[in-house]
Amino acid sequence: MAYLELKNVNKSFGGVAAVHDFSLDIEKGSLVSFLGPSGCGKTTTLRMIAGFEQLDSGTILLDGNDIVPVPPNRRDIGMVFQAYALFPNMTVRENIAFGLRMKKTPKEDVEKRVDSVLDMVRLQDTGKRFPHQLSGGQQQRIALARALAVQPRVLLLDEPLSALDAEVRVVLRGEIRRIQSELAITTVYVTHDQEEALSISDKVVVMNKGLIEQVGTPEEIYRAPNTRFVATFIGTANQFPGQTSEKNKVICVNVELLTGSLKEFNAGQSVVVLVRPETIQVQVERPQQENCNIIPGVVETITFHGAVTRLGVNINGQRVVADITVANTQPVSLNQKLWLTFPPEACQVMAAEE
Amino acid sequence: MRALNKKVYPAGWQVATVGFFLFYMLVPIISTYVFSVATRWDRTILPEGYTLEFYKRAFEASYFTTTLRNSLVLSLATVLVSLLIIVPTVYWVHTRLGRAKPLLDILMILPFGIPTVVLALALVQVYNFAPLARSPFLLIGAVVVYSMPFMYRPVSNAIQAIDVHVLTEAGQSLGANVFQVLAKIIIPNILPGLLSGSLLVFATVFAEYTLTSLIVGARFKTFPLLLVEFTRINGNVAAAFSVISFTIAWLVSLLILWVGSKGQTEKVESIQAR
Ligand SMILES: Nc1ncnc2c1ncn2[C@@H]1O[C@H](COP(=O)(O)OP(=O)(O)O)[C@@H](O)[C@H]1O
Ligand SMILES: [Mg+2]
Numbered sequence: 001m002a003y004l005e006l007k008n009v010n011k012s013f014g015g016v017a018a019v020h021d022f023s024l025d026i027e028k029g030s031l032v033s034f035l036g037p038s039g040c041g042k043t044t045t046l047r048m049i050a051g052f053e054q055l056d057s058g059t060i061l062l063d064g065n066d067i068v069p070v071p072p073n074r075r076d077i078g079m080v081f082q083a084y085a086l087f088p089n090m091t092v093r094e095n096i097a098f099g100l101r102m103k104k105t106p107k108e109d110v111e112k113r114v115d116s117v118l119d120m121v122r123l124q125d126t127g128k129r130f131p132h133q134l135s136g137g138q139q140q141r142i143a144l145a146r147a148l149a150v151q152p153r154v155l156l157l158d159e160p161l162s163a164l165d166a167e168v169r170v171v172l173r174g175e176i177r178r179i180q181s182e183l184a185i186t187t188v189y190v191t192h193d194q195e196e197a198l199s200i201s202d203k204v205v206v207m208n209k210g211l212i213e214q215v216g217t218p219e220e221i222y223r224a225p226n227t228r229f230v231a232t233f234i235g236t237a238n239q240f241p242g243q244t245s246e247k248n249k250v251i252c253v254n255v256e257l258l259t260g261s262l263k264e265f266n267a268g269q270s271v272v273v274l275v276r277p278e279t280i281q282v283q284v285e286r287p288q289q290e291n292c293n294i295i296p297g298v299v300e301t302i303t304f305h306g307a308v309t310r311l312g313v314n315i316n317g318q319r320v321v322a323d324i325t326v327a328n329t330q331p332v333s334l335n336q337k338l339w340l341t342f343p344p345e346a347c348q349v350m351a352a353e354e
Numbered sequence: 355m356r357a358l359n360k361k362v363y364p365a366g367w368q369v370a371t372v373g374f375f376l377f378y379m380l381v382p383i384i385s386t387y388v389f390s391v392a393t394r395w396d397r398t399i400l401p402e403g404y405t406l407e408f409y410k411r412a413f414e415a416s417y418f419t420t421t422l423r424n425s426l427v428l429s430l431a432t433v434l435v436s437l438l439i440i441v442p443t444v445y446w447v448h449t450r451l452g453r454a455k456p457l458l459d460i461l462m463i464l465p466f467g468i469p470t471v472v473l474a475l476a477l478v479q480v481y482n483f484a485p486l487a488r489s490p491f492l493l494i495g496a497v498v499v500y501s502m503p504f505m506y507r508p509v510s511n512a513i514q515a516i517d518v519h520v521l522t523e524a525g526q527s528l529g530a531n532v533f534q535v536l537a538k539i540i541i542p543n544i545l546p547g548l549l550s551g552s553l554l555v556f557a558t559v560f561a562e563y564t565l566t567s568l569i570v571g572a573r574f575k576t577f578p579l580l581l582v583e584f585t586r587i588n589g590n591v592a593a594a595f596s597v598i599s600f601t602i603a604w605l606v607s608l609l610i611l612w613v614g615s616k617g618q619t620e621k622v623e624s625i626q627a628r
């Protein structure tokens with residue numbers, strides 16, 4: 001039995017479904033992130049776990065107990081908000097001690113505990129300051145320390161890094177993951193940033209329009225997306241609409257593609273083939289390879305991204321993007337004709353919608 | 355940059371406006387002060403002589419202490435009742451009932467629209483049974499309504515200025531119930547608003563005449579009632595009463611400000627101690 005279980009949770013606002021039939025098991029000590037575009041229901045789901053939003057139907061079990069009737073202040077669930085939400089009238093220490101004081105913790109224990117969480121977030125020297133005297137990143141660390149001070153059963157974070165600079169974001173997400181695994185605290189992390197979700201999660205829940213699209217490890221989500229939405233929302237994917245034909249072949253509008261097994265599809269079924277740009281190799285001469293997709297094209301755009309260079313290549317009128325690294329290719333120039341190659345395994349085939 | 359290098363002189367009309375404003379505001383106050391110590395002041399620009407006689411008569415007036423006490427009781431009770439009604443209501447509306455806010459905003463202008471005399475007579479008619487009829491309790495109820503806008507505005511603005519939702523939820527997720535959130539998080543963060551509301555209500559009620567005279571009259575005589583009585587007997591003594599009334603209102607204001615700023619100085623000191 002999972003530690004935190006959501007079963008068929010539904011919530012709508014004014015007749016519009018915000019979260020629809022949401023069921024999920026979260027293992028004790030794991031970090032699960034909710035990933036999806038803005039408005040897909042991540043915050044609403046998180047707030048139902050916290051108790052700030054009532055469910056229309058469904059249940060939420062924590063350690064086997066239904067927590068839906070429990071008011072938020074008795075759920076023992078910590079929360080970190082995007083806007084930090086530190087109490088402006090209290091010092092850092094007072095902020096962190098707040099939850100402990102509510103629990104009537106003895107004074108010496110409060111002091112010890114405050115010191116220990118300040119240590120954990122590496123901000124030992126800020127105890128006497130007020131929130132407005134700290135940077136955004138520091139404030140969010142304190143908010144995390146404050147939530148952890150009471151040793152909640154579950155920690156919820158709602159886009160905790162979106163108000164911060166890119167650099168701080170990367171550092172802090174690493175810190176959050178480090179602290180989370182040190183404490184082995186069950187954590188739900190909401191974000192719309194795929195890189196963030198992939199880099200820190202044990203499991204990622206991809207959401208779209210109030211529905212779960214896919215649940216899986218970051219690798220599964222990236223390498224084996226279940227739906228076209230997941231494939232395109234996470235990373236970049238070239239899309240080739242077409243029909244299946246015999247012998248692992250898909251006839252697309254502009255090309256014919258060799259794919260993996262098509263057993264699960266009927267012959268002539270409408271499908272979409274997805275190919276990630278980093279799986280495509282680029283050659284100047286036509287390569288002599290068996291059992292591989294080899295497609296000629298003309299370079300239309302070249303965008304430098306640092307580690308990789310992204311090429312936009314026109315194949316029979318369709319724009320395909322391919323990522324190349326300096327190490328494995330000769331220099332490429334605009335309007336150059338070249339050959340794109342990728343193995344059948346790089347093709348992810350899924351049924352076309354409708 | 356230009357403003358830094360070049361001294362900017364106010365235009366003539368700006369000086370004139372400010373000057374007129376000060377003149378307009380200060381002349382009545384200054385003349386009241388002067389009148390309260392003037393022996394005779396009808397034939398000359400400045401009084402012919404000065405005396406403290408009128409203050410002596412004011413302080414010696416029968417009812418002086420009673421009316422003063424009644425006024426203080428009335429004003430402080432009104433401030434308290436007003437705080438107890440307004441703060442939870444405004445907090446509730448801001449956190450749970452956002453849609454009701456425009457309605458509340460309009461309701462809170464109503465006391466300005468109803469003539470005080472009408473309000474007083476209506477209340478006397480409706481609450482004509484014991485123990486409310488013509489009692490100080492009815493009076494407190496009436497002045498609470500009458501002075502409500504003065505409490506509502508600053509409190510509402512102060513709550514608007516903080517992120518009530520998020521602060522409330524942060525408090526709750528840390529185990530605080532609604533009362534603890536209100537007492538330990540919300541109120542300390544809107545204290546300046548509460549103080550200015552309290553000051554306005556105190557000053558308004560301390561000088562209130564119409565409601566008091568129509569609802570309780572001589573049963574619960576307040577300072578303004580005594581003052582008005584004396585305008586018919588001796589203008590100079592009435593002026594002395596006015597000055598005393600100003601002074602008390604000022605002292606209480608300073609007291610409220612001092613109490614309120616104590617919390618904040620402690621903050622500053624703890625920062626400096628670092
Ligand atoms: N209090 C609310 N009242 C009305 N609609 C809401 C409320 N909260 C959220 N919604 C709607 O529910 C949907 C999901 O919102 P939310 O959970 O905040 O999405 P996310 O956090 O994924 O961006 C959105 O369409 C949003 O407009
Ligand atoms: Mg959100």
